[in-house]
Amino acid sequence: MNKKVKKMYDYIIIGAGLAGCVMAERIANILDKKVLIIEKRNHIGGNCYDYFNKNNILVHKYGPHVFHTNLIEVWEYLSQFTQWNNYQLHVLGFIDNKKVPIPFNLNTLYELLPYDTAEKLEKKLIKKIGHKTKIPILELKEKSDDEDLKFLANFIYEKMFVNYTKKQWGITPEELDQSVTERVPIYISRDNKYFQDKYQGLPIDGYNKMFGKMVKNHNIKIMLDTDFNVVIKLLNNEIFFRGEKFDGKLVFTGQIDELFNYEFGELPYRSLQFEFETLDCEYFQEVGIVNYPNDQDFTRITEFKHFTNQENEKTCIVKEYPKTYNKDKNIPYYPIPQKEYHELYMKYFRKAAQINNLILVGRLAEYKYYNMDTVVDKALKKFNEILLNERN
Numbered sequence: 001m002n003k004k005v006k007k008m009y010d011y012i013i014i015g016a017g018l019a020g021c022v023m024a025e026r027i028a029n030i031l032d033k034k035v036l037i038i039e040k041r042n043h044i045g046g047n048c049y050d051y052f053n054k055n056n057i058l059v060h061k062y063g064p065h066v067f068h069t070n071l072i073e074v075w076e077y078l079s080q081f082t083q084w085n086n087y088q089l090h091v092l093g094f095i096d097n098k099k100v101p102i103p104f105n106l107n108t109l110y111e112l113l114p115y116d117t118a119e120k121l122e123k124k125l126i127k128k129i130g131h132k133t134k135i136p137i138l139e140l141k142e143k144s145d146d147e148d149l150k151f152l153a154n155f156i157y158e159k160m161f162v163n164y165t166k167k168q169w170g171i172t173p174e175e176l177d178q179s180v181t182e183r184v185p186i187y188i189s190r191d192n193k194y195f196q197d198k199y200q201g202l203p204i205d206g207y208n209k210m211f212g213k214m215v216k217n218h219n220i221k222i223m224l225d226t227d228f229n230v231v232i233k234l235l236n237n238e239i240f241f242r243g244e245k246f247d248g249k250l251v252f253t254g255q256i257d258e259l260f261n262y263e264f265g266e267l268p269y270r271s272l273q274f275e276f277e278t279l280d281c282e283y284f285q286e287v288g289i290v291n292y293p294n295d296q297d298f299t300r301i302t303e304f305k306h307f308t309n310q311e312n313e314k315t316c317i318v319k320e321y322p323k324t325y326n327k328d329k330n331i332p333y334y335p336i337p338q339k340e341y342h343e344l345y346m347k348y349f350r351k352a353a354q355i356n357n358l359i360l361v362g363r364l365a366e367y368k369y370y371n372m373d374t375v376v377d378k379a380l381k382k383f384n385e386i387l388l389n390e391r392n
């Protein structure tokens with residue numbers, strides 16, 4: 001690449017997922033700088049990508065994505081690029097041959113246990129933990145000193161958590177960082193919604209349209225179907241783009257271990273296999289997602305039409321089969337929140353900190369089990385740091 005081309009870009013962004021697109025949008029619009037996004041897939045949007053399948057049903061290629069947040073600045077930021085349908089996610093769990101509300105709440109309690117037992121446990125839960133409060137399962141197990149509450153904690157653990165977690169992660173809840181099962185705490189309430197966040201929904205015309213609007217800017221160029229390894233190299237803490245030293249900034253949202261050629265060893269991830277089915281009926285299940293903690297090899301079934309209320313005589317579902325991650329075979333969907341892997345991550349992080357024009361952001365680059373709203377929040381904060389630097 002000759003010098004003229006090299007100067008065309010002030011920023012190179014690896015990955016056109018949420019992190020990459022937020023960064024590109026801010027840099028292009030606010031700083032008015034030239035951005036090149038390099039993405040190995042044939043589309044933008046990363047794991048949030050959605051598309052209309054051959055039956056014209058809007059589906060999520062990489063699993064169900066329902067946006068939810070309490071962060072008004074994140075909500076307002078994304079709302080510049082889309083309107084929302086305000087869909088509220090409801091999840092049922094197939095437990096003891098019944099479909100019951102998940103997260104476990106007071107309604108779940110009454111559906112799974114005899115009325116008198118449930119009534120006694122409800123009173124004890126409210127007294128010990130508090131009405132309308134949430135408590136993670138491992139904390140409930142730990143805090144339950146009374147025999148009845150101990151029974152309940154073990155019941156929930158056995159029926160809802162232990163097998164699902166083993167299926168999803170290949171290990172038990174105790175072997176993972178508590179933050180994983182804390183995502184779905186027991187809710188001492190009658191509220192059946194999966195999330196209680198203030199803002200929730202899906203982009204009214206789909207995620208892909210929203211991403212398209214974000215990156216529609218004359219300052220942004222996107223190279224799809226391109227693995228960054230083909231064009232970017234690191235050498236002596238310097239970045240090279242197509243063989244030339246790159247003096248702009250590199251925003252990296254891919255796997256940090258890959259960036260450093262697995263120098264300290266591979267970071268582990270959990271992968272998934274998605275099995276889509278189109279069915280000749282209007283609806284297949286009662287709600288958007290049904291979890292199968294104890295039965296089946298898959299963890300959950302999503303039926304996309306619940307997300308959108310699309311009218312169609314057919315429906316489309318997807319089953320999620322957790323898989324061991326293999327870098328040559330499948331996609332690294334989940335970083336694994338365990339202490340030893342965080343330590344391995346930190347080795348890469350310290351290495352990255354030596355390169356002064358490298359910025360890490362996103363689920364893979366930060367090796368964190370982030371929801372979409374946190375990714376946007378992190379990206380906006382990284383951008384604000386860039387802004388301060390550019391102005392100094």
Ligand code: FAD
Pocket residue numbers: 014015016017018019020038039040041045046047048062063064065066067068226227228229253254255258272333334361362363364370371372373375
């Ligand atoms: P990604 O979306 O992974 O984007 C990274 C991009 O980098 C990808 O496009 C990838 O192809 C590209 N890339 C990687 N390596 C290279 C390379 N070598 N060269 C070039 N490009 C590369 N969050 C929610 O808030 N609500 C939900 O309901 C929800 N559901 C989820 C369901 C599933 C099954 C999963 C796995 C995640 C879910 N999430 C959900 C989390 C959400 O997907 C992430 O928070 C978000 O997509 C992360 O954005 P990102 O840009 O950091 O990463």
Ligand code: UDP
Pocket residue numbers: 093102160161162164165168180181182183184291293
């Ligand atoms: N979980 C569980 N049973 C359930 C739902 C969740 O054991 O019915 C545990 C499991 O360990 C899972 C974690 O809680 O990985 C987080 O669940 P969440 O629904 O947030 O997972 P995600 O949507 O991110 O895959």
